[in-house]
Amino acid sequence: MTSTKTADVCVYGGTPAGCVAAITAYQEGASVILIEPSRWLGGMLSAGIKPRQDCPVPAAVGGVTRDVILELGDDPRDIMRGFHEWIAGTGITVIFERRVRSVRREGNRIAALQLETSQPDRWGVPLPASESVLDTVVAASVFIDASYEGDVMALAGVPYRTGRESRDAYGEQVAGVRPVTNWTPIDPYAVPGDSASGLLSHLDADHGRPLGAADDYTQAYNFRLYVTTDPARRAELTPPDDYHPSDFELVRRYVIHQGDDLTALRGIFPGWLNSGEYNYQRASLISNAPLGVSRAYQDGDWDERSRVWRCHIDYLRGLHHFLSTDPAVPEEFRAETAAHGLDAAVFPATDGWPPQLYVRVSRRLDGRYTVTHDDVRNRTAPADSIGLALFGVDVYPTRRIPHRDPETGQVGVATEGDMFIGGHLGTGKPYPIPYRAVTPKQSDCGNLLVPVCLSATHIGYAATRMEPVFCVLAESAAVAAVQSIDRQIDVQDVDVRCLQARILERGQVITWA
Known part of the structure; x- marks a missing residue:
C-alpha cells in the first residue's frame, strides 16, 4: 500500500542543482520534498567533477552557488559529505532510492508523482525498471525537475528534444553531423x-x-x-x-x-x-x-x-x-x-x-525560449536573465x-x-540564460521548472551544461516556484522583474558589465 507525502515544492533529483533548488525553496519559506533515485546527493560533483573546474570566471557566479557550492573543495568524499550535511541541517524531507514512474496531471498542472523503488547495486548501477515496485506518491504545488534525465518533464507529457539538430534548424553553422x-x-x-x-x-x-544534418546521436x-x-x-x-x-x-x-x-x-x-x-x-x-x-x-x-x-x-x-x-x-x-x-x-x-x-546531456526541454549558439556568442540580449553561463561549446565524440x-x-x-x-572561456564574455529557457510553454505545464534539462539546442546545451550554471539556474527557479505559490499563479506568469529583484537580493549575477 502506497503512502502520500505533500509539500509546497517537490524537487526531483539530488544533483547539485537539485540540492540548491531544495535549499533555496526552503529558505524562501516553502515546505520541500527532495527525491533522489540513488542513495547519494551531489550528482557529478560527488562523482569526480570539481565545483570550480568548469567555472572559469567565478565572478559570473553568485548566490548559494558562489557561497556554498564553489567552497565544497576538490575531494569527492568531502563534496558528498557537504551536500548531505547541508540538506540534513534543514527541514527538507529527502526520499532516497525512489524515482518517478508516472505523473498525474490536472489540467495544465502536475498534481502528483507516483514513485517506484530504485535501489542501485553495489557498483552504483540503477535498478532496472523490470525489478522496481510502486511506492510513495508525492503531491506538491510546484515541481522542479533537477535530474540529468528530465523524467518528470517527459512523463508529464512536456515536449522535449534529444539528439542533434540540423545546421539549418536554428542557423547554427556548427550543428548536426x-x-x-x-x-x-x-x-x-x-x-x-x-x-x-x-x-x-x-x-x-x-x-x-x-x-550539418540532424541525427539521434548525443555526445x-x-x-x-x-x-x-x-x-x-x-x-x-x-x-x-x-x-x-x-x-x-x-x-x-x-x-x-x-x-x-x-x-x-x-x-x-x-x-x-x-x-x-x-x-x-x-x-x-x-x-x-x-x-x-x-x-x-x-x-x-x-x-x-x-x-x-x-x-x-x-x-x-x-x-x-x-x-x-x-x-x-x-x-x-x-x-x-x-x-x-x-x-x-x-x-x-x-x-x-x-x-x-x-x-553530459540527455533530454532538453522544448520551452518558451531555446538557447542556441547565438546566445553563447553573445548575439542576443534576453531581458529575463536569471543567471549567467560561460564555457566553450564542449562536445565529446558521438560516434566511431x-x-x-x-x-x-x-x-x-x-x-x-x-x-x-573557444576553449574554457568560450567567447570570454558570460552570456545570460533567460527564465523562459527553464519553463515550459504554459499550455504544456503551468507548475514545472527545468533548470538542468533546460531548453537549448544540442550546441547551446553543450556550452551551458556545467554544474555551476545548473546550480545558478536552480536557485532562480526555486525563487520563481515560491513566488508562483505565494501569488497562486502559473510559473509562466511570475513577474520577471520581481523575480530578478529577489534573486539579486540573494546575490545572483544576471548581467555582465
Whole structure:
C-alpha cells in the first residue's frame, strides 16, 4: 500500500542543482520534498567533477552557488559529505532510492508523482525498471525537475528534444553531423578488406548523412575515474563474465598501429588526467569509454539506462583486462595497466566506481525560449536573465565509424562529433540564460521548472551544461516556484522583474558589465 507525502515544492533529483533548488525553496519559506533515485546527493560533483573546474570566471557566479557550492573543495568524499550535511541541517524531507514512474496531471498542472523503488547495486548501477515496485506518491504545488534525465518533464507529457539538430534548424553553422576526427588507417572489418564480414565491435555503421544534418546521436558519457596502484586502496578491475578478447580486436589493431608509443596508449587507459581524476581522452581514437551507446540512454526507460550504465562499467573492465593481458600490447604497458585498479578509498560505498555516470546531456526541454549558439556568442540580449553561463561549446565524440579518406581512398576508422569551440572561456564574455529557457510553454505545464534539462539546442546545451550554471539556474527557479505559490499563479506568469529583484537580493549575477 502506497503512502502520500505533500509539500509546497517537490524537487526531483539530488544533483547539485537539485540540492540548491531544495535549499533555496526552503529558505524562501516553502515546505520541500527532495527525491533522489540513488542513495547519494551531489550528482557529478560527488562523482569526480570539481565545483570550480568548469567555472572559469567565478565572478559570473553568485548566490548559494558562489557561497556554498564553489567552497565544497576538490575531494569527492568531502563534496558528498557537504551536500548531505547541508540538506540534513534543514527541514527538507529527502526520499532516497525512489524515482518517478508516472505523473498525474490536472489540467495544465502536475498534481502528483507516483514513485517506484530504485535501489542501485553495489557498483552504483540503477535498478532496472523490470525489478522496481510502486511506492510513495508525492503531491506538491510546484515541481522542479533537477535530474540529468528530465523524467518528470517527459512523463508529464512536456515536449522535449534529444539528439542533434540540423545546421539549418536554428542557423547554427556548427550543428548536426561534423567532420571526422582521429582518423586512423586501420581496417574496420572483421575480416580485413571484406566489408561483407561486418564491422568490428565498438564501431557504428555510418548512417551516411551529410555534414550539418540532424541525427539521434548525443555526445559520449563516461566515468571520472580515480585509479591507483596502492594495494591498500586498490579495488581490482576484473573482466566481465562474458569477456572475450575478440571483442577488443579494434583496440588490438589500434595498439599495433601505435607501436611502442606508451603516451598514446595511456590515452586509452587510464585516459586524460583532468583535475586529479581521469577523464575521456578525446584526442584518442580509442578511449576509456564506449561510443554510440549514450543515444540509447537519453530517452530510454530504466531497463535500457541500467543496461547502458553497466555497459560503461563492463567496457572499462574488459578494456583494462585486454590491455593487461593481450600479447599485442607492449609488455611494459601490460604491466603498467595491470598494476592499476580503482581507488576504493575515494568511492568506498561502490568499490571504487563513481556513483554517478557522467550523463553530459540527455533530454532538453522544448520551452518558451531555446538557447542556441547565438546566445553563447553573445548575439542576443534576453531581458529575463536569471543567471549567467560561460564555457566553450564542449562536445565529446558521438560516434566511431568506418571512414574512407577522400584523398587516398583508404578505409580507416574515425570519430565524429568532437568539438571544443573557444576553449574554457568560450567567447570570454558570460552570456545570460533567460527564465523562459527553464519553463515550459504554459499550455504544456503551468507548475514545472527545468533548470538542468533546460531548453537549448544540442550546441547551446553543450556550452551551458556545467554544474555551476545548473546550480545558478536552480536557485532562480526555486525563487520563481515560491513566488508562483505565494501569488497562486502559473510559473509562466511570475513577474520577471520581481523575480530578478529577489534573486539579486540573494546575490545572483544576471548581467555582465
